[in-house]
Amino acid sequence: MVVPPPARPERVTKFLKPYILRMHFTNKYVNAQVVHTPTATVAAAASTQEKALRLAMEKEKESTRDVAAAAKIGMILAQRLLVRNIPAVTVFYNRDQKYHGKVKAVIDQLANAGVKFI
Template identity: 80%
Template sequence: MVIPPVRLDRVTKFLKPYVLRMHFTNKFVNAQVVHTPTATVASSASTQEKALRLSMEKAKENTRDVAAAAKIGKILGERLLHQNIPAVSVFLKKDQKYHGKVKAVIDSLSAVGVKLI
């Protein structure tokens, strides 16, 4: 069992509690929401998940394009609302711009009803 690091109260009150992180490979789209004070993953969605991957293969959809990224954002948003997490902040890496797959994930999250901070 991994024990999460303990942070001081003066540090945690300035942290955004839930942060969206995205990772794109040549084959898959991954997105996860991290609870920063405890450094744990609150929820995640990926095109590598068996059920989603099999359904996309049956429909002959691609697991790495913009449509797949939008589907991942929708699934992640539904999971977040089911866990009573109403808002997340977005963490973009240096090379990520609000365009293409990144835009698809963020827009589909906000379309489901998750607020972006």
């Protein structure tokens, strides 16, 4: 049984950004997800851990952790966002992330696909 997250009061949710892009990079994989803040649910996600994508990348002898993989994840995530009619997101950076390398690749692909940033 799945327990839904607790609902936040309206006085809190009116100040939250509706959709937040979160990125996580490991030594093997690239993960990106868009979280709907008021309900604390994942609206869309893409990862190089997905079986179909991982097998396709391994077949073409591509890495699942470099900048090219991050760009591919950005494009897939953008397509999934536009299918779900989510036109704009806010970027959430971790303390050690800068707008460079993999982070830049994901964000640039989202922008090129037509997703706007708040």
